[in-house]
Amino acid sequence: MQFLPTTREEMLARGWDACDFVYVIGDAYVDHPSFGHAIISRVLESKGFRVGIIAQPDWKNEESIDVFGKPRLGFLVMAGNMDSMVNHYSVSKKRRDKDAFSPGGEMGLRPDYATVVYGNLIRRKYRDVPMVIGGIEASLRRLAHYDYWANKVKRSILLDSGADLLIYGMGERAIIEVAEALESGIDVKDITFVRGCIYKTKSIEDVVDPIVLPEFDEVKQSKETYAKSFYTQYCNTDPFVAKPLVESYGSGRYVVQNPPQKPLSESEMDWVYSLPYCRNYHPKYEEAGGIPAISEVKFSLVSNRGCFGGCSFCALTFHQGRIIQTRSHRSILEEAKRMVWEPDFKGYIHDVGGPTANFRHTSCEKQKTKGVCPNKQCLFPKPCKNLTVDHKDYLELLRKLRELPNVKKVFVRSGIRFDYLMCDSDDTFMHELVQHHISGQLKVAPEHVSDPVLQLMGKPSNDVYQAFSKKYTKLNEEMGKKQFVVPYLMSSHPGSTLKDAILLAEHLRDLGYMPQQVQDFYPTPSTISTCMYYTGLDPRTMKPVYVPKNPHEKAMQRALIQYRNPANYDLVHEALITAGRKDLIGFDKKCLIRPRKGERVQQKSAQTAKLKKKKTIRNVHKKK
Numbered sequence: 001m002q003f004l005p006t007t008r009e010e011m012l013a014r015g016w017d018a019c020d021f022v023y024v025i026g027d028a029y030v031d032h033p034s035f036g037h038a039i040i041s042r043v044l045e046s047k048g049f050r051v052g053i054i055a056q057p058d059w060k061n062e063e064s065i066d067v068f069g070k071p072r073l074g075f076l077v078m079a080g081n082m083d084s085m086v087n088h089y090s091v092s093k094k095r096r097d098k099d100a101f102s103p104g105g106e107m108g109l110r111p112d113y114a115t116v117v118y119g120n121l122i123r124r125k126y127r128d129v130p131m132v133i134g135g136i137e138a139s140l141r142r143l144a145h146y147d148y149w150a151n152k153v154k155r156s157i158l159l160d161s162g163a164d165l166l167i168y169g170m171g172e173r174a175i176i177e178v179a180e181a182l183e184s185g186i187d188v189k190d191i192t193f194v195r196g197c198i199y200k201t202k203s204i205e206d207v208v209d210p211i212v213l214p215e216f217d218e219v220k221q222s223k224e225t226y227a228k229s230f231y232t233q234y235c236n237t238d239p240f241v242a243k244p245l246v247e248s249y250g251s252g253r254y255v256v257q258n259p260p261q262k263p264l265s266e267s268e269m270d271w272v273y274s275l276p277y278c279r280n281y282h283p284k285y286e287e288a289g290g291i292p293a294i295s296e297v298k299f300s301l302v303s304n305r306g307c308f309g310g311c312s313f314c315a316l317t318f319h320q321g322r323i324i325q326t327r328s329h330r331s332i333l334e335e336a337k338r339m340v341w342e343p344d345f346k347g348y349i350h351d352v353g354g355p356t357a358n359f360r361h362t363s364c365e366k367q368k369t370k371g372v373c374p375n376k377q378c379l380f381p382k383p384c385k386n387l388t389v390d391h392k393d394y395l396e397l398l399r400k401l402r403e404l405p406n407v408k409k410v411f412v413r414s415g416i417r418f419d420y421l422m423c424d425s426d427d428t429f430m431h432e433l434v435q436h437h438i439s440g441q442l443k444v445a446p447e448h449v450s451d452p453v454l455q456l457m458g459k460p461s462n463d464v465y466q467a468f469s470k471k472y473t474k475l476n477e478e479m480g481k482k483q484f485v486v487p488y489l490m491s492s493h494p495g496s497t498l499k500d501a502i503l504l505a506e507h508l509r510d511l512g513y514m515p516q517q518v519q520d521f522y523p524t525p526s527t528i529s530t531c532m533y534y535t536g537l538d539p540r541t542m543k544p545v546y547v548p549k550n551p552h553e554k555a556m557q558r559a560l561i562q563y564r565n566p567a568n569y570d571l572v573h574e575a576l577i578t579a580g581r582k583d584l585i586g587f588d589k590k591c592l593i594r595p596r597k598g599e600r601v602q603q604k605s606a607q608t609a610k611l612k613k614k615k616t617i618r619n620v621h622k623k624k
Contacts, residue, residue, distance in 0.1 A: 008067055008068060018072050024076065025054070026078065026084055026110040026118070030282070033302065036134075047179065056110055074129055075132070077122070077138075080101055080136075089149060115133050119162045134166065136319060138166050146226070153220045153534075155216055178191060196259075197258050200253070207256055213248075223535035227537045231540065232245075244257060265325075274331065280298070306321050306359075308323075313490070313493065313530075314527060315526055323371070332397060340404055341406065352411075364387060387423065392429075398410055416442070422471075434479060443486045444488070446462070446489070456494055492548045494548075496521075496557060505592055514564045518558050572592060573585065576592065
């Protein structure tokens with residue numbers, strides 16, 4: 001297996017005089033199927049196209065994208081496996097110190113808004129060469145979108161990048177169709193027929209049965225219009241029923257989104273993952289310490305794509321879609337058999353899953369031919385009566401992997417949907433999960449305990465998580481195992497007040513658990529929660545939503561989840577006073593914090609009052 005060329009010398013050594021496509025990427029070059037650029041480049045190679053890789057070019061120097069000269073068919077541009085702004089900044093907009101997708105974790109090797117910057121860099125050098133953008137950054141910014149970092153609504157990234165086409169979602173089929181169209185001599189401006197693509201046009205006369213979204217200026221000026229437009233897009237992500245979407249930018253300029261590509265079949269998924277990946281980063285990064293991001297995925301196995309979970313803060317509906325796509329057992333086992341003989345394999349398969357590990361089939365039979373319900377979720381607010389709940393296939397796969405030579409343990413670390421698990425009347429999978437597939441801690445994502453907040457998050461009610469946690473604890477006790485649930489929790493999500501944050505803190509107090517990490521809600525592009533954050537409206541109902549935006553209030557909500565940390569004392573104290581919960585300041589075991597020195601505890605807890613009453617009664621009896 002050989003890496004694709006990254007220099008002119010490597011290109012010439014292959015006997016090429018030019019590349020068909022030059023792929024400009026914001027990540028370092030890692031030829032592993034967990035990296036989008038690896039999949040797209042290998043898919044093109046398998047169809048006979050010559051692809052050169054320019055990883056992390058110097059965006060201040062036009063010559064940095066001229067490594068291979070002018071490509072015969074076009075440039076491909078991708079910011080990386082993450083949105084470049086999420087990669088660079090924390091939710092508080094502070095610059096991160098490390099970039100796991102760069103050599104040695106070095107920060108600063110890609111620009112902010114990388115897709116736009118790379119696109120404009122290419123356009124300064126090559127004005128007329130076809131350019132196609134894709135990846136998560138382009139996919140989630142494909143139409144008018146709220147940008148948290150600039151705090152404004154931005155237009156389609158297709159316009160700002162100068163690209164001709166945008167491929168959204170998982171682009172294997174679309175990139176082949178676009179490449180073959182260019183190869184056949186079709187002008188890039190005439191490639192308007194590929195599903196999963198977005199193009200620019202001056203006329204929409206030829207667009208069949210489109211949904212016309214509000215004009216960009218309207219969306220930018222009215223938050224209510226923005227919310228309605230966003231939800232129209234959100235309900236139009238199913239490949240079976242979606243229609244073309246048209247967004248006008250005035251003066252006869254339109255951006256047209258074609259319906260999504262149909263889901264890959266099992267055989268197509270198998271083919272994608274059977275391509276000749278080197279399964280590692282390019283050797284040129286060795287001296288810098290390699291690429292940190294490979295460590296989590298090198299010995300993991302992707303078994304599925306898509307998610308019908310429908311969490312409001314997740315972009316999967318917009319990117320991968322709600323229809324589950326799976327690889328066959330044979331395909332996964334073949335990859336595992338190659339993996340377990342690698343020199344640095346230590347006997348542990350780190351994960352077998354995808355966005356949600358225990359989804360191995362569509363949520364119902366109807367989806368296979370008619371798609372998902374546009375205005376209904378499969379698990380929320382209650383599991384659909386048509387939901388197919390079955391872990392047998394996933395369980396069989398895990399059993400086969402456990403039997404492979406050199407394998408000591410097979411872990412399940414990607415998300416487990418505990419609400420889906422609790423719908424299964426057969427406990428066999430949960431028993432074997434506890435017995436064989438947990439590395440001391442099972443990470444799940446209840447996110448909160450306040451039902452009104454959970455409702456806005458698109459998560460199951462708190463009683464579902466409590467029932468799961470109780471069942472999990474009981475199973476571990478029966479098996480004599482000391483394994484714990486580690487809940488992912490989120491602060492400051494739209495709808496969360498200080499009172500909701502205090503309720504969460506009380507729950508953690510009762511558990512005797514303080515999380516080491518807490519995630520503040522991060523308004524990333526194209527999620528329902530981000531729409532709520534920006535507009536103050538739930539786009540599903542158009543009802544107002546309280547949004548904690550003040551940095552100080554957000555700090556208080558975050559501190560409450562880690563109320564035991566002495567560094568958070570002042571914030572927790574202020575939050576309790578502000579919310580009228582002085583009863584949680586005191587010496588009783590139900591209190592979150594102790595009072596400050598000299599501070600009077602004005603409100604006694606019920607237990608303290610009861611003890612005082614008993615003491616008074618004893619004193620009365622003594623006097624008698």
